[in-house]
Amino acid sequence: MIRTLRVMPRTAINFAALSVDLSQTGAPAGEAPRVIRLLPAGEFRARDGRPTDCDAWQMNAALAAPLIAAASQRATRYVIDYEHQTLASAKNGRPAPASGWFGSLEWRDDGLYATDVEWTAAAADMIVAHEYRYLSPVFAYDDQGRVTALLHVALTNTPALDELPELTAALSALIPVTATSTTTETPMDELNEQLRWLLNLPVGATADDIKAQLQKLVDQLSKGQGVAAASIDLVTLVNAQEQRIAALSANQADPAKFVPIDAMKALQDQIAALTAQVNGRELDELVTAALSDGRLLPAQEKWARDLGASNVAALRGYIDTAPAIAALSSTQTGGRQPVIETATELTGDALAICSMFGNDPAAIKAAMGGEQ
Incomplete structure (x- = not known):
């Protein structure tokens, strides 16, 4: 059974009855149900013909969403009491013990469900024994019949009450109403x-x-x-934030004009390698040329290569100003075999020496290259 609370701006509180039979929940035999459909999907009415102030009550996934969200944000669980005593206790002074609790709501194709119902031991025994058989959710709805809030649920055996004046007074204390009958929101x-x-x-x-x-x-x-x-x-604060966002969007880098950092680093590494290769080739050419024309001595080669590895421009400047040493860059014969001049005749002194020592002048001439 469902009790409804009409929350208009704010004119009257009406109740209607709609049975929720606990014996039809599909719970295992001998157990009280833990999953219960509280409100059916679509348009629905009470057995007694209500509502009278709108065509029908309405429940769907969109209307269920805020109810589910409200349930998830509650610090306390929804109470299931006996015979709406939570509302009646203000008038009759009796306590309002709970028969059960739930905190999670879920939308399914056929309606809104409580999915984690916890019963007290006493209530569970009475439900299994069929001493209590019906539930009566209390909910609020707007002038179109759309359910807007779930208030609480009662365990009851009276699923078709026409009027509950005591509960009307109790709910009036909880939800303010005005004396006017207008439907215009305040x-x-x-x-x-x-x-x-x-x-x-x-x-x-x-x-x-x-x-x-x-x-x-x-x-x-x-x-x-x-x-x-x-x-x-x-x-002003919101406008300033929008302007900052617009400025950041306008200044955002265009991917078509920039390359990724990894690609840029790879390119830099390639350029460095090519530069080192070119510098190395230039260094070899400078040192080789300077050694060949005497601007560098062989003993200076290692020094020249070390200097060129760190500053090839400085080495080039040194070599450009160093004088070439011709004796180190050419031979006396200009690359030709040396010509050995042969003596055609022995001089007088040579002949005298040959005579003194008893040497044959012809042999001496041959030894000196006169004959091959």
Whole structure:
């Protein structure tokens, strides 16, 4: 059974009955169900013909989303009481013990489900024994019949109550209503709706939820100083942020005009290798040429190569100003075989020496190269 609370801006509170039979949940025999469908999918009405202020109540995946979100943000679990005693206790003074609890809601193709129901031992025994058989969820809906909030659930055996004046009075104390019958939203309702949108809060968010979220925003914008800080123009702040984002987007590097860092480093390494190769070839040519024309001595070769490896320009400057040593760069014969001049005749002194020592002048002439 479902009890509905009509939350209009804010005119009346109505209840209707819609059976949720616990014996039809598919739970194993001898066990109380842990997964229960609370509201059916689509348009639905109570057995007694309600609602009378709209065509039908409505529930779908889109309407279920804020209810599921609100359930996930609750600090306490939803209560399942007995016969709506949570609402009636304010008048009759009796306690309102829980028969069970749940905290998670889930949308399925056929409706909104509570998926983690925990029963008390006493309630579980009574459900298994069929001493209690029906559930009665209490929910709020707008002027189009769309479900907007889930309040609580009751375990009951009266699935088709027509009027519950005691519960009406109890709910009136929990949810303020006005004496007017107009369906026009109040300025405060409109403000709360806009604040929920601005702060990204679910439809069922209360004024306390809105206040808490606003306080977080104030703390963030004031850097922890709260309202004691200088006031902030939120519209100006948002505009400034948009301008910064636009400037960053405009200054963003064009990938077509830049290359990745890895590609640039690889190119630099290739250039360095080619430069070293060219410098090495130039160094070899400089040293070889300088050694060949005497501008460098063989003993200077190692020094010249060390200098050229670190500063080839300095070595080139030295070699350009060093004088060439012709004796080291050419031979006396200009590369031709030397000509040995032969004596055609012995001089007088030579003949005298030959006579003194008894030597044959012809033999001496041959020894001196006169004859081959």
